[in-house]
Amino acid sequence: MVERHRREEAPQAPVDLDDKGRALELLLPGILAEFQPEIGATVNLVSVTVKSQDVPSVCRLVKEDPRLSFNFLMCLCVVDYEEHLQVVYHLYSTDMKHMMVLKANVSPEEPSLPSVTSLWTGADWYERESHDLFGVVFEGHPNMAPLLLYEGFEGFPGRRNYEMPEYKEW
Amino acid sequence: MVDLSTEGQLDTVQMMVNMGPQHPSTHGVFRMVLWVDGERIVDLEPHIGYLHRGSEKLCEGELYVQIVTLFDRMDYISNLNNEMIFCRAVERLMGLAVPERAEYIRVILCELNRVASHLLFCGTFGIDAGAMTPIMYAFRDREKIQSMFEAVTGARMMHNYIRIGGVKGDVPDDFSQRMGALLKVLRQGINETDKLLSFSEIFLARTKGIGVIDAETAIAYGMSGPSLRACGVPMDVRKDEPYSVYDRFDFGIPIGEKGDSWDRYYVRVEEMRQSMRIIEQALEQMPDGPTITPSRLVLRPPQGEVYVRGENPRGEIGVYLVSNGADKPYRVKVRPPSFCNLMAIKELLKDTYIADAVVILGSLDIVLGEVDR
Amino acid sequence: MSALETLLLVLAIFGVLTGLSVIVLSLIWLERKFLGRMQMRMGPMHVGPFGLLQPVADAVKLMAKEDLLSSLVDRVVYWVAPLAVFVPTFMIWVTIPVARDLVIRNLDMGLFYIIAFSVLSIVGLVTAGWASSNKYAVLGGFRAAAQLVSYEIPLILAVLGVAMLAQSMNLEEVVNSQSTVVYALVQPLGLVIFFIAGLAELGRTPFDIHPAESEVVGGPFVEYSGAHWAVFFLAEYINTFAIAALTVLLFLGGWLFPGISGDVSALGVLVFLVKTYLVILVVFWIRGTYPRLRIDQLMSLGWKVLVPLALVNVVITASYMFYGWSAWSLSLMSLAILGAAIWGLSKRMRTAPTPEYTVKLYVPAPEASNAG
Numbered sequence: 001m002v003e004r005h006r007r008e009e010a011p012q013a014p015v016d017l018d019d020k021g022r023a024l025e026l027l028l029p030g031i032l033a034e035f036q037p038e039i040g041a042t043v044n045l046v047s048v049t050v051k052s053q054d055v056p057s058v059c060r061l062v063k064e065d066p067r068l069s070f071n072f073l074m075c076l077c078v079v080d081y082e083e084h085l086q087v088v089y090h091l092y093s094t095d096m097k098h099m100m101v102l103k104a105n106v107s108p109e110e111p112s113l114p115s116v117t118s119l120w121t122g123a124d125w126y127e128r129e130s131h132d133l134f135g136v137v138f139e140g141h142p143n144m145a146p147l148l149l150y151e152g153f154e155g156f157p158g159r160r161n162y163e164m165p166e167y168k169e170w
Numbered sequence: 171m172v173d174l175s176t177e178g179q180l181d182t183v184q185m186m187v188n189m190g191p192q193h194p195s196t197h198g199v200f201r202m203v204l205w206v207d208g209e210r211i212v213d214l215e216p217h218i219g220y221l222h223r224g225s226e227k228l229c230e231g232e233l234y235v236q237i238v239t240l241f242d243r244m245d246y247i248s249n250l251n252n253e254m255i256f257c258r259a260v261e262r263l264m265g266l267a268v269p270e271r272a273e274y275i276r277v278i279l280c281e282l283n284r285v286a287s288h289l290l291f292c293g294t295f296g297i298d299a300g301a302m303t304p305i306m307y308a309f310r311d312r313e314k315i316q317s318m319f320e321a322v323t324g325a326r327m328m329h330n331y332i333r334i335g336g337v338k339g340d341v342p343d344d345f346s347q348r349m350g351a352l353l354k355v356l357r358q359g360i361n362e363t364d365k366l367l368s369f370s371e372i373f374l375a376r377t378k379g380i381g382v383i384d385a386e387t388a389i390a391y392g393m394s395g396p397s398l399r400a401c402g403v404p405m406d407v408r409k410d411e412p413y414s415v416y417d418r419f420d421f422g423i424p425i426g427e428k429g430d431s432w433d434r435y436y437v438r439v440e441e442m443r444q445s446m447r448i449i450e451q452a453l454e455q456m457p458d459g460p461t462i463t464p465s466r467l468v469l470r471p472p473q474g475e476v477y478v479r480g481e482n483p484r485g486e487i488g489v490y491l492v493s494n495g496a497d498k499p500y501r502v503k504v505r506p507p508s509f510c511n512l513m514a515i516k517e518l519l520k521d522t523y524i525a526d527a528v529v530i531l532g533s534l535d536i537v538l539g540e541v542d543r
Numbered sequence: 544m545s546a547l548e549t550l551l552l553v554l555a556i557f558g559v560l561t562g563l564s565v566i567v568l569s570l571i572w573l574e575r576k577f578l579g580r581m582q583m584r585m586g587p588m589h590v591g592p593f594g595l596l597q598p599v600a601d602a603v604k605l606m607a608k609e610d611l612l613s614s615l616v617d618r619v620v621y622w623v624a625p626l627a628v629f630v631p632t633f634m635i636w637v638t639i640p641v642a643r644d645l646v647i648r649n650l651d652m653g654l655f656y657i658i659a660f661s662v663l664s665i666v667g668l669v670t671a672g673w674a675s676s677n678k679y680a681v682l683g684g685f686r687a688a689a690q691l692v693s694y695e696i697p698l699i700l701a702v703l704g705v706a707m708l709a710q711s712m713n714l715e716e717v718v719n720s721q722s723t724v725v726y727a728l729v730q731p732l733g734l735v736i737f738f739i740a741g742l743a744e745l746g747r748t749p750f751d752i753h754p755a756e757s758e759v760v761g762g763p764f765v766e767y768s769g770a771h772w773a774v775f776f777l778a779e780y781i782n783t784f785a786i787a788a789l790t791v792l793l794f795l796g797g798w799l800f801p802g803i804s805g806d807v808s809a810l811g812v813l814v815f816l817v818k819t820y821l822v823i824l825v826v827f828w829i830r831g832t833y834p835r836l837r838i839d840q841l842m843s844l845g846w847k848v849l850v851p852l853a854l855v856n857v858v859i860t861a862s863y864m865f866y867g868w869s870a871w872s873l874s875l876m877s878l879a880i881l882g883a884a885i886w887g888l889s890k891r892m893r894t895a896p897t898p899e900y901t902v903k904l905y906v907p908a909p910e911a912s913n914a915g
Contacts, residue, residue, distance in 0.1 A: 010495020013263055013474030043263060043476040073392055075477070075488050077503035090477055090488065090505070094389055094403060097410050101477065122392030125218075125513050133227075148219035148542060158227060187678050195757040209682070209838055298757050300748065300835025306582035366832070371889060372749050373834045404905040423905040524682070525758050525837045 015041045020098040024068075028100070031065055032058060045090075047101040052087070052113040055104050059116050062091060062100070069093045070100065073116070076126035078134040080160045085111050085134060108159070112137040133158030184212055187524070191220050195298050195528045198538030202515070202527075209523045216515055221542040229502040234260055234334060234469040237502070242328045244504065245540040247290055248483045250276075250283040250319075253332040255480040256502075258413065259489040260334045262478055263471045266463060272336035273415045274456040278349070279322065279331070281445040281452075285356060286315040287483035288438040288445075289363075291535045295435055296367050298532035299376050304367045311359035318352055334469060336462030346453055353446055360442055368436060377432040381518045381530035384429060391517065392510035395485025396437045397534055401429035407481040419451045431533035438535070468497045484508050484535055506543060508536040555647045559636050567780040571598040573820070574827050581831040605776075608769035613676055616766065620674035625767070625774040627667030631660045632778045632785065639788055640715050642798045642811030654712040657789070658699055661744070664778065665691045668753065668763045671775070675766035683762020686838055687746065687753035693845045694743035694750075700853035701737035704730055704860045705793045718797035725796040729870055732856050732877040732884075734794040736849055741786040743841070745779070748830040752838050787822040791815060795822070852884055 017025065024046045028039055035058055038049040050058050062070045070091035079086045089102040106113055115138035116123045127138040128147040135156040138144065146153065155162055190201035199220035205213040225244055229237050241252040254276055261268060268276075289312045293305030316326045322341050323331035331338045342348070367373055383393075385401040398405055406423045408416040424440035426433025475492040485507025492501040511534045518530050572587065572595060579586025587594030612621075638653040640646035650656050665688055672684015706712050708729065709720040727734045743750040754762040764775050791797055795818050798811035836844070856877070863873040 010470070011472040013472040013476070013493070014265065016265075043474050045477055072389055074479075074486075075490060075503065075505040077490055077501075079492055079501045079503075088490065088503075090490065094405055099477075120392065121387075121390045121517075122510055122513055125509065146219075148222040150219070157224060160230075185678060185681075187682070194760060209686075296834065300751065300755065300757065301833060302578075302748075303582050303831050306584060310583055367834070370833060372836055375840055376834055376837060425903055425905045427903070523837060523839065525752075525755070525835075528757050 013043050016044060017041060017046065018044070020096075021046050024098055024100055027067060031061065031068065042101055045099055045101050047103055049103040049105070052104040052106050055087075055089075055102070056114045056116055056119070058102065059089070059091075059119050062102070063119055068100075069095050071095070071120075073120035073122050073126075074099065076116075076123055076130065078130045078136055078158065080108070080134065080158065082108070082160060084108065085136060087113060087130070087136060089116070106136060111135060112139055114139050115141040117141055130158075132156075135159070182207060189527070190217075196531065197294065197536055200512070200531075200536065200538055200541070202519075204519075204524070204527065206524060209525070211519055211522055211524065211527060214516060214519055214527075216512070218512070218538070218541050221538045223543065225543040226502050226504065229499055231498060233467075233497055234471070234499065235467060237499070238333065239328065239330050241504075242330060243539060244506065244543055245482060245484065245487075245508070245537050246327060247537050248283045248287045249327055249329055250279045250323075250332060251480065251482045252487070253329065254280055254414075255478060255482070255487050255489050257332050257334045258480065259476055259478045259491045260469065260471060263474060263476045263491060263493055264469070266335050266465065268336055269460045269463060270415070270457050271340075271459045272461045274452050275337050275341055275461065276332055277414055277416065277419075278449050278452045278456075279319070281448045282315055282318065284445045284483045285360075285442045286312050286319075288442045289315075289360070291438055291483075292363055292367070292435070295529075295532045295535075298528045299373055301367060301370075301373065304363050307359065307363045307366065311356055311363075314352055314355060318348065321348070333462060335465045336460070338462075340461050346456075349449065349453055353449060357443075357446060360439070364439055368439065374432065376525075376529055377430065377435060377533070379428070379430050380522065380526050381431045381434075381533060382429055383514060383518055387517060388429065388514065391514040393485070393514055394510060395482065395507050396441060397434055397485060397511045397514075399423060400426035400433035400437045402427055405486075407479045407486055411479060413478075413480060415452075416448075418455065419448045421445075421447050421451075431529055434533040434535075470495060470497050482507050484537065484540070485511055504540075504543060506540040508534075508538075508540045512536050512541055552647065559647065560633070563633070563636065563781055563784070564777075566784055567777055568598040568602070570780045570784060570823065571601070573823070574830075577824060577827045578831050581828070602773065605773040606770050610769045610771060611766075613766055615676035617674040617676070620670050621766075622771070624667050624671035624674060624763075625771050625778075627670060628664045628778045629667075629774050631663040631667075632781045634660045635785055636781075638714060639785070639792070640718070640797070641788075641815050642808045643715070645808050645812065646715070649713065649715055652712050653714045654702055654706055654717070658695075658702065661782075661785075662691075662695055664782070671767070672763035675763070677766050679759045679761070680763050680765045683753045683755075683759040683765070686759070687763060689838065690746070690750065690752055690841060690845075691744060693842060694740045694849070697736050697845065697849035697853040698740035698744060700850070700857055701733045701740065702793065704733040704853075704856045707857070707860050707864060714792055714797075718792055718799060721796040722799055724870065725794065725799075727794040727796075729874050730794070730856065730860065730877050731874070732852065732881045733860075734790070735881055736853050736856065737794065738790060740845075740849060741790065742826065742829065743845070745782050745786055745826075747783070747826055749833040749836050750841060751835055752841055755835060783823060783826060784819065787819045787826065788815075790822050791818040848884065848888060852880070855880060 028046060028048060032048065035050050035054045040047050062068045070093050072092040072094050074090040074092045077088050079088060084105040085108050087104045087106060091102060092099045104113055115127055117127065125147055127141050128144060130136045131138065131144055132146050132149045133156060184205045184207050187204045187206055189204055190196040191199040201217040203215045204211050225240050228240055238253050238256055241256045242249045245252050289308040293308030296304030319329060320326050323329035383401060385403045388398050388401045394405065402425050404423045404425050409423060421444045424437045424444065426437050471493045473493055473495045477488055477490045479486055479488050487507055488505035490503040491499055494500040515531065519527050576586035587597035590596040590600045635657045637647045638650045638656055668687040669684045672680040705717060705726055708726060709717040711717060746753050754764065764772055767775060798815040800814045803810055803814055859873060859876050
């Protein structure tokens with residue numbers, strides 16, 4: 001049985017931001033106003049949800065804005081929420097030492113969004129990995145070949161609805 | 171006069187050399203396909219995934235307490251650091267306080283594990299450069315650390331000692347004395363290894379100016395840990411965002427200047443000394459008290475998501491944990507430091523020799539268990 | 544040649560073959576034990592007393608092993624290659640004396656003969672690399688060719704200096720002419736050049752570039768297994784012994800030792816063996832200490848340092864002979880040039896004073912560390 005990602009009866013974890021997080025929370029709506037972001041918070045970080053096609057422009061903005069200067073892509077991952085796939089970028093600034101989460105939702109049927117490899121070279125393998133495990137296509141990525149899985153692997157094993165193959169004698 | 175020059179007249183063909191996954195110096199099952207012109211590397215294509223076990227997917231099917239063992243097996247050289255990061259993620263999500271004594275035990279063991287991991291690096295780096303004695307020196311000392319781990323945790327590797335809310339049990343009664351003796355031996359052993367290898371002319375010739383990467387490129391690749399610090403960027407989570415009790419210790423961050431292989435090597439040697447400083451201070455400050463906050467076996471953290479950062483021997487590790495309130499996490503994503511460091515290999519290996527390729531790969535200190543997960 | 548002489552010759556050849564095999568076994572044991580002790584290990588200790596029978600066990604294992612053969616190898620060349628390495632290494636022993644008059648054939652052009660034959664083994668290494676149809680083997684084979692050919696020159700030039708001093712190419716006469724003072728004292732520069740070039744010829748640390756395990760996984764020998772691999776191994780150790788023996792004969796006075804009469808052959812052999820094993824221990828010691836050079840560094844060391852130095856050595860030796868200077872002056876000149884070369888090389892390799900070779904310690908300001 002597939003677990004639901006949201007259980008109504010379970011309590012919510014309290015948000016507990018530090019000073020830098022609170023400063024970012026105030027700063028971000030002004031800077032990102034043109035993209036109509038949804039600004040919230042995870043337990044310890046400010047999170048910004050944008051439309052998937054806006055991701056490169058938002059990323060360029062937060063990377064180049066001197067108040068934010070998110071020059072370090074900490075982590076890129078995909079979370080399968082069944083009704084949508086969420087691509088999560090954890091961004092960090094080596095100068096300001098603050099961190100934020102950028103999220104973009106894509107549809108599980110045709111998941112695709114623009115690549116950010118031109119901004120952070122380090123996104124390269126993360127995007128290939130996400131493509132392997134979740135089937136998210138990153139447009140503009142130089143080389144989308146399988147990274148962790150072998151060539152010709154069928155299905156996307158990271159997704160929650162992936163059926164694990166039965167063990168057989170061979 | 172006859173023109174004897176052959177420049178431009180000889181046909182040379184690039185050769186494709188497949189290095190790995192069985193090559194002895196790819197540190198595991200890493201494979202790279204090199205296109206070489208004589209000995210010079212023209213182009214390369216790294217391949218990973220030979221050790222992909224789907225750890226992140228497996229985490230979705232295990233109870234929280236069981237996942238600690240999966241983290242042990244990711245970076246199998248620094249198990250305790252990996253256990254700690256997952257436990258911290260769950261504790262942060264649940265708002266669970268950890269007893270002070272447990273924090274100190276964690277810090278001591280993690281720093282000791284850092285020393286062990288860097289010792290292994292120094293030895294294998296020597297092997298990569300062709301010196302066969304340093305690894306014996308390094309293993310002699312690492313062996314003593316492993317015995318210490320065995321005494322405390324009951325296992326030499328895959329300890330499963332750090333638990334959510336604290337540690338499995340208290341340390342042995344004579345822990346302080348044994349650690350004091352161990353540190354003394356370690357300090358001497360590290361100095362010996364250092365003297366044998368670090369400033370040997372041939373070693374300098376092999377590593378100085380080889381595999382240079384500047385700070386900006388390194389940051390763009392997401393490199394972290396000693397590999398980034400060798401470029402002169404003092405980025406260390408223990409200082410930037412002190413977790414556990416790291417803000418109570420006085421220690422420095424060794425940084426290199428040029429970002430070459432030698433700097434990456436020597437930053438680690440210095441880091442071992444700093445780690446031992448931390449351990450000494452922690453031993454002095456260690457309070458008495460309980461070592462674990464009792465919690466239920468089947469944990470159900472509240473709904474929410476959390477990203478915690480920690481400083482592993484290989485660089486910055488991060489765990490992104492999404493919980494839906496159930497007894498199993500909804501999604502666990504690890505930011506593996508080796509994965510990001512290894513990504514820069516293409517940049518580092520351009521226009522080097524095959525012999526340098528081995529040295530540069532060695533200087534990144536990768537663990538394939540963590541790269542592939 | 545009478546029947547008796549022929550019989551003696553055959554016996555001598557068998558003697559050399561057997562003797563060398565025993566020496567190789569002893570060298571294998573010695574290397575493992577010595578390296579083990581340097582690395583705080585015990586070395587072999589379970590087979591026989593002190594692990595003495597370990598090399599025998601290894602040899603039996605190698606002989607009993609299956610000979611694996613890749614389907615793509617060039618078979619004829621592949622099988623000939625070990626022989627091409629092995630035969631020259633044995634042939635040079637025809638004229639190497641181990642004590643006064645204890646030699647198979649005392650050739651007048653002995654040194655010339657040895658040099659001519661030792662070059663041949665390169666062919667074996669290159670063919671082995673080529674025939675294996677393995678890219679690592681090819682790389683190793685070409686490395687070997689480049690390395691051995693270029694180090695042959697300083698080696699020969701260093702030998703030339705000795706031949707000039709002794710005014711002979713006969714090894715017995717070379718040794719006999721050292722009865723007052725050994726050439727190591729007269730020509731320290733020549734000794735160092737010969738020894739370094741010899742190490743490179745052997746492919747031993749820090750010049751183990753063609754069999755480098757961490758780079759080309761064994762180089763030319765990567766595809767060989769069992770007895771054929773053992774032949775390469777045997778040749779390598781005989782070569783080690785030969786280079787050490789030549790060092791002893793050319794520079795360290797062979798079987799001569801103050802106070803020991805060289806006329807008693809058994810005593811001479813003992814002195815010779817002790818000296819040779821000491822030289823070999825130095826070779827092992829270097830192996831336990833140094834990392835490996837890179838191929839381009841090796842080539843520049845050979846062509847830019849050793850060849851010029853060897854030429855200088857020949858020139859000063861010739862001047863000494865021509866102008867009739869005293870032996871002391873040659874010795875001092877040689878030492879001075881050697882010292883200058885080592886100083887220059889060390890400066891060149893370090894490129895800067897030591898402070899640059901440390902890592903700085905960054906301690907952030909207190910307020911920065913408390914934030915977050």
